[in-house]
Amino acid sequence: MELRVYRETIEIIRELAPVVGAIERRDIDLARQLRRCSASVALNLAEGQGASAGTRTQRFLSALGSARETMACLEVAEAFAYCTPPTALTHRLDRLVAQIVRLTFGRR
Numbered sequence: 001m002e003l004r005v006y007r008e009t010i011e012i013i014r015e016l017a018p019v020v021g022a023i024e025r026r027d028i029d030l031a032r033q034l035r036r037c038s039a040s041v042a043l044n045l046a047e048g049q050g051a052s053a054g055t056r057t058q059r060f061l062s063a064l065g066s067a068r069e070t071m072a073c074l075e076v077a078e079a080f081a082y083c084t085p086p087t088a089l090t091h092r093l094d095r096l097v098a099q100i101v102r103l104t105f106g107r108r
Contacts, residue, residue, distance in 0.1 A: 009067075010042060012038070016034070023082050060100060070093060074090060
């Protein structure tokens with residue numbers, strides 16, 4: 001069974017593509033980092049789906065860290081005035097972080 005949060009992550013990555021392009025024109029390294037960390041969210045979620053309990057938690061924690069890193073890349077790009085990420089995209093990322101927290105730690 002595929003996690004809905006995985007599908008959401010793939011959609012967010014699609015929305016990130018033009019933002020990555022805008023950042024890349026000003027800062028290739030930051031754009032590469034944004035690509036790596038956003039891809040890492042999806043890859044760790046996918047890996048965690050088929051893992052045992054302890055390994056699953058570790059993969060989901062890695063996905064959570066990468067989701068937060070993705071948001072940090074966008075905030076750095078905005079601080080350097082490379083681009084202004086769409087508000088809807090940053091809100092989706094915030095919700096994604098919350099979903100991964102619930103997935104990792106349960107409803108607390």
